[in-house]
Amino acid sequence: MTRLPHAATSPAATLPRASASASASASARPLLEVRDVRKIYHLPRGQTLKAVDGISLSVMPGEVLGLVGESGCGKSTLGRCLLRLTDVSSGQILFDGQDITALTERALRPLRQQMQMVFQDSYASLNPRRRIGDLLAEPLRVHPGPDGRKRSRATITARLHELMELVSLPVGALDRYAHEFSGGQRQRINIARALALSPRLVVADEPVSALDVSVQAQIVNLFADLQARLGLTYVFVAHDLAVVRQISTRVAVMYLGAVVELGETDAVLHHPAHPYSAALTAAVPRPAVGAARAAPLGGDIPSPVARPAGCRFHTRCPAMQERCRMEEPALRAIGPGHFVACHFPLAEG
Known part of the structure; x- marks a missing residue:
């Protein structure tokens, strides 16, 4: 090796x-x-x-x-x-x-x-004052697209729908706030945010x-x-x-x-x-009874x-x-x- x-x-x-x-x-x-x-x-x-x-x-x-x-x-x-x-x-x-x-x-x-990260605390890592759609769209607005240009609103919306599908959440979740979700759902949202920019490495x-x-x-x-x-x-x-x-x-x-x-x-x-x-x-x-x-x-x-x-x-x-x-x-x-x-x-x- x-x-x-x-x-x-x-x-x-x-x-x-x-x-x-x-x-x-x-x-x-x-x-x-x-x-x-x-x-x-x-x-x-x-x-x-x-x-x-x-x-x-x-x-x-x-x-x-x-x-x-x-x-x-x-x-x-x-x-x-x-x-x-x-x-x-x-x-x-x-x-x-x-x-x-x-x-x-x-x-x-x-x-x-x-390079993106999914944090341990699914609630603290989400801004409670912002809708989920805004949180997921932020990195898409800050970073340019693959062509080096600013992403259009339609492109961002389409990507948000893709992310919801990837983490098995309904598109309607984009209009809600973090406190409206369970812990597991919030972690799915955090995973979606980490994937927004199509990273190669996730910690x-x-x-x-x-x-x-x-x-x-x-x-x-x-x-x-x-x-x-x-x-x-x-x-x-x-x-x-x-x-x-x-x-x-x-x-x-x-x-x-x-x-x-x-x-x-x-x-x-x-x-x-x-x-x-x-x-x-x-x-x-x-699971086995009597396992050493x-x-x-x-x-x-x-x-x-x-x-x-x-x-x-x-x-x-x-x-x-x-x-x-x-x-x-x-x-x-x-x-x-x-x-x-x-x-x-x-x-x-």
Whole structure:
């Protein structure tokens, strides 16, 4: 496999490119590349919080990368960094081969059409004072059409009707306000807004965590249907592995700002190599009566302001050894397309 250029500042920076999905050829270049990205917040009294701590990965066109981990692990911060909604402290983010980390807002604006986000809070992300039609039409008015010209009113109206059809909402919804819809319907509206400009990459930040279980399944199915119909590329952020398993082709497991395991979805979920991944997998409900379950993960996530020395997971790891206290493991290959940051992985090959 082709490898990302080595970054000497991070042992985890040399990673293979993502496996191509069925819709992408093996020779295609990644749509998104993340190279040793860090996001550091400077706090009072000289303290620093490393929300994203040296992450490198790639996403191929048409792929769905699931980004999972407990609350506070940095996955939402990374998702915002990918779209330059939050500036990175160091490292590179390449979109379709172009480094976007240092672009000015003016230079970045044409790329905004190709990179969109679906936020977690379906209500807070919609202006309650404006009709849904106005909210969806705004990006179509702000950005020019494919021919570089301002879109006509008729063109915008036709596109709004297309968007309603895509997310299975009636056209009459365009004349209503956000408070008139259920949580699931509001999330469909947010998805429609993200799709308004026909993006290539969509980052979905915990898009179903605030919804009822039955509605979650509907929204996940909608994401999957849109990905198949439109050839979209997703970075799907979630803390629920059951949700990620439904839609992702690959999974990156994050802990305390770093990726601790990366691989094909089936490999990571059925044969987890990192003890943390195994604990997350064990927490997924099993329908079979008497199905074997691993012991639940104990303890709390350490403060990212005072991250433990050595392996960042060793304070909660049931298999911790002395080496884990002293030496931070690098993300290394243990099989084709399967990587883990653990001195003593649970599975190899």
